[in-house]
Amino acid sequence: MLMCKGLAEIASDYIDDELTGRQNLSVKMHLMMCRHCRTFIGNLRASTDLLKVHSSGRGNEELIRKIDERVAEALSARKSEGGVLE
Template sequence: MLSCKQVTRLASEKRDRSLSLRERLSFRMHLMMCAACSRFDAQMQFMRTAMSRFSRGETPDREDR
């Protein structure tokens, strides 16, 4: 079982590289049991999406505010 520290590292790394099957399974299993790491992963995805949209010059939608 992965620790929260390991999962937060993988949450960041999965944005830059493909995780191995073992890493993906361990990561998902941990997220099913840990609300804090699930929130962290969702926040990482939100920030990546927001920064990508910002770099393209897109403005936030009304419902995003």
């Protein structure tokens, strides 16, 4: 079963449609059960789209990687603080 931290680690690949069929199914099942991760994926998609609109059509890969890392850290911190993450 995919956990929130695992989803955060592969979220960019999910949005870019670069996951295997099994990984994609695992993400979709997790998103059906976890509203926090649905919000996270929605925000990540919006951020990625915004970067694409305001750049040469491609997101700055380093910036996107840093954003992904910060989001993963925030999810991990929230979980360790007793936040509700599945």
